[in-house]
Amino acid sequence: MAELAGAPVPGLTRLWTHDPTTAGRYRLLGRLGAGGQGVVYLGEDDAGNRVAVKVVNIDLSDPRTRSQFVKEIAAARRVAPFCTAQVLFAEVNGEQPYVVSEFIEGPTLHRHVRERGPVTGNALHRLAVGTATALAAIHGSGVVHCDLKPDNVVLGKDGPRVIDFGIARALGVTETASSRVMGTTAYMAPERFRNDAVGPPCDVFAWAATIAFAAGGSPPFGSDSLFAVMHRVLHDPPELPALPPVLDELIRECLAKDPADRPDAERVLVRLLRQDATVTAPLPRESLLEVGNDTAGAPTPNHPLPQPAPTAPQPRPTSPHAPARPTVPLQGPPTPPAHLTAVEPRVGAGPGGAWRRIRGEALDAWGISTAIFLGSAGAAAGYVASSAIGPAAAAGAVAFVVVYLVRLLVAAAVGGGPDRG
Numbered sequence: 001m002a003e004l005a006g007a008p009v010p011g012l013t014r015l016w017t018h019d020p021t022t023a024g025r026y027r028l029l030g031r032l033g034a035g036g037q038g039v040v041y042l043g044e045d046d047a048g049n050r051v052a053v054k055v056v057n058i059d060l061s062d063p064r065t066r067s068q069f070v071k072e073i074a075a076a077r078r079v080a081p082f083c084t085a086q087v088l089f090a091e092v093n094g095e096q097p098y099v100v101s102e103f104i105e106g107p108t109l110h111r112h113v114r115e116r117g118p119v120t121g122n123a124l125h126r127l128a129v130g131t132a133t134a135l136a137a138i139h140g141s142g143v144v145h146c147d148l149k150p151d152n153v154v155l156g157k158d159g160p161r162v163i164d165f166g167i168a169r170a171l172g173v174t175e176t177a178s179s180r181v182m183g184t185t186a187y188m189a190p191e192r193f194r195n196d197a198v199g200p201p202c203d204v205f206a207w208a209a210t211i212a213f214a215a216g217g218s219p220p221f222g223s224d225s226l227f228a229v230m231h232r233v234l235h236d237p238p239e240l241p242a243l244p245p246v247l248d249e250l251i252r253e254c255l256a257k258d259p260a261d262r263p264d265a266e267r268v269l270v271r272l273l274r275q276d277a278t279v280t281a282p283l284p285r286e287s288l289l290e291v292g293n294d295t296a297g298a299p300t301p302n303h304p305l306p307q308p309a310p311t312a313p314q315p316r317p318t319s320p321h322a323p324a325r326p327t328v329p330l331q332g333p334p335t336p337p338a339h340l341t342a343v344e345p346r347v348g349a350g351p352g353g354a355w356r357r358i359r360g361e362a363l364d365a366w367g368i369s370t371a372i373f374l375g376s377a378g379a380a381a382g383y384v385a386s387s388a389i390g391p392a393a394a395a396g397a398v399a400f401v402v403v404y405l406v407r408l409l410v411a412a413a414v415g416g417g418p419d420r421g
């Protein structure tokens with residue numbers, strides 16, 4: 001684990017001799033990893049905002065390839081930011097195309113399971129909810145991930161985040177690079193091997209295989225030889241670890257051989273959330289994603305999601321690639337520059353959360369009673385002062401409205417209200 005700017009970044013290694021040192025406005029600080037699609041670097045702009053820069057192996061000189069790439073990345077940029085790492089920008093004009101996305105601090109699910117063992121209890125439930133929320137958001141924008149697997153889930157401080165959506169599709173889903181196929185086969189749906197049309201159900205299959213891996217430490221169709229795995233995916237039932245009954249049933253349905261027999265991502269999310277007492281009625285999609293996002297990120301004291309190692313200030317390494325700058329502790333996701341930021345704000349952390357609190361507070365019986373009581377007091381004071389019904393009623397109404405509105409504003413600013421025990 002390398003340390004840059006005073007904080008350890010899981011999996012970060014130094015740049016290789018022939019690696020680029022910049023990508024557009026971003027200085028490249030080190031390698032986050034490499035897969036079949038290219039190399040991923042940690043980038044930083046002059047303001048200290050950190051991003052993941054994936055320099056992709058693709059030749060965009062053919063106009064059709066280039067237009068497909070541009071179209072898929074544009075679609076990925078429109079995905080609502082629920083439990084995903086937002087795609088911020090793609091450069092297609094230079095010799096080395098690259099895609100810039102939100103940098104999520106934390107280990108991948110694959111790394112976490114390898115180093116710390118399977119995910120259990122509440123953490124497993126939140127992982128399932130968070131990744132299903134991401135998938136529902138991705139599919140809701142008409143994007144198919146095509147490469148969901150434990151390497152493409154990062155366990156961030158605020159819950160799991162799905163990365164790399166749409167990139168496999170932008171590069172063309174027919175893979176030839178054997179290293180990539182090896183790493184991905186265990187999560188591929190049967191229709192991928194039959195060369196049938198690839199759509200959202202293949203992501204649902206990959207989601208279920210990913211959660212089974214998280215719970216048991218190995219994928220449900222094995223990971224030995226490529227052909228043995230393919231044969232099991234096509235013909236055998238999955239081998240699942242011990243799971244809570246609801247999750248076991250859901251995962252088996254999602255691993256159905258026929259894509260038509262699998263539930264869609266929204267249905268998966270609804271079924272996961274039904275276990276939570278808070279969701280009792282059907283929800284519109286936006287609210288569903290919001291609840292999923294909150295459920296995945298909500299901290300619980302007993303079983304917190306895995307956190308990266310503590311980030312105590314460290315001496316700066318002397319790297320020939322990293323120019324000297326002040327020590328900056330790693331924060332959560334960077335705030336991307338305004339011109340790169342996708343249109344939607346993160347719901348739950350921003351105005352969406354405030355709006356939810358206002359709606360809750362607006363119907364809070366205790367708050368309405370307080371406003372009526374103080375309104376009556378205002379009317380009484382008005383009557384004492386004027387000895388007339390009209391001004392007294394006006395004073396009462398003003399007092400009621402002011403108390404009611406102040407409560408809503410306080411709820412929007414600091415929360416509380418309906419959560420009161």
Ligand SMILES: Nc1ncnc2c1ncn2[C@@H]1O[C@H](COP(=O)(O)OP(=O)(O)OP(=O)(O)O)[C@@H](O)[C@H]1O
Pocket residue numbers: 011032033034035036037038039040052085101102103104105108147151152154163164180183184
């Ligand atoms: N947005 C991101 N935030 C944080 N880390 C990232 C991000 N994107 C990629 N990484 C890191 O870079 C590593 C390499 O990613 P990459 O996508 O190249 O490989 P992969 O996921 O193993 O394979 P594939 O090419 O099939 O996606 C990941 O395992 C992860 O650790």
Ligand SMILES: [Mg+2]
Pocket residue numbers: 035151152163164
């Ligand atoms: Mg990846």
